[in-house]
Amino acid sequence: MAERKALxxxxxxxxxxxxxxxxxxxxxxxxxxxxxSDAYRLACEHRPDVIVTDYxxxxxxxxxxxxxxxxxxxxxxxxxxxxxxRGFAIDPQQKESLRVAACLSxxxxxxxxxxxxxxxxxxxxxx
Amino acid sequence: MGWWACLTALVAxxxxxxxxxxxTLSAGILWLTACAAGVGLGAxxxxxxxxxxxxxxxxxxxxxxxxxxSSSLPAxxxxxxxxxxxxxxxxxxxxxxxxxxxxxxLQQCRRHRMWGQxxxxxxxxxxxxVNEQDQIIFANPAAQELLGFCPEADSPPSLETTVTEPLLRxxxxxxxxxxxxxxxxxLTFDVHSRRRIFxxxxxxxEESGENGGNVVAVLHDISREHEISQMKNEFVxxxxxxxxxxxxxxxxxxEMLVDSEAQDAEAIRxxxxxxxNQALRLNRMIEDMLNISRIESGLVKVNKExxxxxxIVRDAVEMMQSxxxxxxxxxxxxxxxxxxxxxxxxxxxxxxxxxxxxxxxxYTPAGGSVTVGLEVDEADGRLRVTVSDTGVGIPPExxxxxxxxxxxxxxxxxxxxxxxxxxNLVKQIIETxxxxxxxxxxxxxxxxxxGFELPLASAGCAAAPV
Numbered sequence: 001m002a003e004r005k006a007l008x009x010x011x012x013x014x015x016x017x018x019x020x021x022x023x024x025x026x027x028x029x030x031x032x033x034x035x036x037s038d039a040y041r042l043a044c045e046h047r048p049d050v051i052v053t054d055y056x057x058x059x060x061x062x063x064x065x066x067x068x069x070x071x072x073x074x075x076x077x078x079x080x081x082x083x084x085x086r087g088f089a090i091d092p093q094q095k096e097s098l099r100v101a102a103c104l105s106x107x108x109x110x111x112x113x114x115x116x117x118x119x120x121x122x123x124x125x126x127x
Numbered sequence: 128m129g130w131w132a133c134l135t136a137l138v139a140x141x142x143x144x145x146x147x148x149x150x151t152l153s154a155g156i157l158w159l160t161a162c163a164a165g166v167g168l169g170a171x172x173x174x175x176x177x178x179x180x181x182x183x184x185x186x187x188x189x190x191x192x193x194x195x196x197s198s199s200l201p202a203x204x205x206x207x208x209x210x211x212x213x214x215x216x217x218x219x220x221x222x223x224x225x226x227x228x229x230x231x232x233l234q235q236c237r238r239h240r241m242w243g244q245x246x247x248x249x250x251x252x253x254x255x256x257v258n259e260q261d262q263i264i265f266a267n268p269a270a271q272e273l274l275g276f277c278p279e280a281d282s283p284p285s286l287e288t289t290v291t292e293p294l295l296r297x298x299x300x301x302x303x304x305x306x307x308x309x310x311x312x313x314l315t316f317d318v319h320s321r322r323r324i325f326x327x328x329x330x331x332x333e334e335s336g337e338n339g340g341n342v343v344a345v346l347h348d349i350s351r352e353h354e355i356s357q358m359k360n361e362f363v364x365x366x367x368x369x370x371x372x373x374x375x376x377x378x379x380x381x382e383m384l385v386d387s388e389a390q391d392a393e394a395i396r397x398x399x400x401x402x403x404n405q406a407l408r409l410n411r412m413i414e415d416m417l418n419i420s421r422i423e424s425g426l427v428k429v430n431k432e433x434x435x436x437x438x439i440v441r442d443a444v445e446m447m448q449s450x451x452x453x454x455x456x457x458x459x460x461x462x463x464x465x466x467x468x469x470x471x472x473x474x475x476x477x478x479x480x481x482x483x484x485x486x487x488x489x490y491t492p493a494g495g496s497v498t499v500g501l502e503v504d505e506a507d508g509r510l511r512v513t514v515s516d517t518g519v520g521i522p523p524e525x526x527x528x529x530x531x532x533x534x535x536x537x538x539x540x541x542x543x544x545x546x547x548x549x550x551n552l553v554k555q556i557i558e559t560x561x562x563x564x565x566x567x568x569x570x571x572x573x574x575x576x577x578g579f580e581l582p583l584a585s586a587g588c589a590a591a592p593v
Binding site: 012014015018019021022025056058083085086106107108109110111 | 364367368371372374375376377378379380382383386388390401405543
């Protein structure tokens with residue numbers, strides 16, 4: 001079975017690192033980026049199975065990155081999980097229109113992130 | 128006339144009879160009778176005429192006419208006069224009381240008018256009065272400035288041509304047509320090319336005796352309140368993000384340790400180190416917020432002593448070197464200075480210098496430089512610390528607000544994270560606690576210089592009451 005690929009995006013190095021370690025330890029090939037532009041480039045290049053991105057990042061937010069991914073046929077279907085430390089919930093309509101698979105609040109549990117990714121991938125495989 | 132006619136006829140008749148019977152006793156008696164009757168009636172008439180005259184005098188000037196004088200009047204007149212006097216007195220009292228009340232009202236009206244006009248002219252709210260012909264019959268200076276017109280004395284300006292904002296016109300007309308006594312609405316429109324938000328209150332004032340009425344519109348500018356509210360919301364979100372980020376790392380790495388996700392002893396050590404550093408980072412942020420709050424509320428304890436500012440700056444530069452190196456930025460320290468003593472709280476000044484250096488490094492692209500300078504003006508008795516960078520610079524219109532709490536430049540906010548508290552803390556430390564002054568100058572695309580001035584130490588360094 002081919003290794004599953006994940007892209008982790010956060011401008012906070014320690015967050016990227018901890019999620020990446022968790023996913024690598026559980027059989028994922030992980031690519032990392034600390035900004036939206038690099039993340040978009042890596043997504044186009046490697047077509048990951050799932051993207052885990054921070055919501056609030058300089059230059060390009062997680063939502064803006066998702067919008068960009070949805071406009072490209074190569075990345076339009078990649079499931080996106082948002083990590084957010086924002087004091088308010090993400091607009092449900094926006095979440096639905098951008099097909100955001102899940103929103104996880106910071107502080108988050110790496111265990112929960114992994115579990116969520118597994119669920120999303122299982123649903124896609126079933127379809 | 129009747130009395131006179133009777134009297135004349137009686138006297139004439141008696142006289143006539145005495146003439147018809149000359150030389151007789153009867154004629155004499157008749158003559159005497161006629162004369163006596165004439166004299167008696169004359170006396171009565173005389174008294175009546177006097178009474179009437181007196182009555183007229185009394186009516187003309189009741190105060191000047193004494194009671195003794197009226198006592199000589201005949202009884203009916205006296206009674207009528209007394210009754211009339213009482214009525215007159217009561218009426219006079221009523222009129223005097225009414226007069227006093229009206230005088231007071233007049234004074235009040237004059238006072239209101241005297242005060243009302245300057246008040247309306249002074250207040251910052253725009254006040255407009257529009258009549259039923261859609262004419263602006265009153266506009267205070269704030270309204271004139273807001274709408275950009277000068278009223279002409281002979282012809283009041285029309286609402287249609289003077290008020291360009293259609294929603295404002297519509298609300299005034301709606302208030303008038305519906306005779307609404309209190310209509311509140313939030314209006315947003317451009318004033319001198321700036322978006323402004325107003326809380327507008329419209330009131331219909333009915334004109335007495337007429338069908339129509341006027342509409343009073345009061346526009347209170349709430350743009351600043353909106354801005355502050357927005358800043359607060361942004362701050363809450365920003366603080367939430369800033370506090371949760373280290374907390375997220377602490378939580379995630381702790382869980383990884385519990386789940387034995389660290390592959391070896393080195394990984395375990397690294398995870399523990401991250402947890403510790405993130406906890407310290409969290410603490411620093413909370414301290415920053417608390418420090419500002421303490422300074423503002425006057426609860427902070429300041430330990431002022433004479434210190435060398437050059438040494439404080441040198442230590443701060445050393446502390447920030449690794450951070451600058453991480454970003455590939457060269458950090459230059461100031462040359463040594465002989466006399467640079469100032470009466471300061473060492474930790475606080477150190478915090479101010481670190482905040483300025485940290486800010487400069489944040490907004491300077493990799494490969495740039497940050498230079499810390501120190502100058503002493505002995506003649507002026509002041510020293511000056513400057514932190515100059517080769518960063519992105521700040522637009523001139525933003526310079527005035529940089530030291531405001533929670534303020535972040537929107538155009539540069541993507542370059543670095545922050546709570547917008549660092550520069551405010553510097554200002555509080557320098558200006559509130561040390562009687563100094565902060566300053567900033569900048570050129571977009573070339574860089575900025577932030578700094579502060581402090582008074583040089585005098586003979587006795589005593590902690591100022593804070």
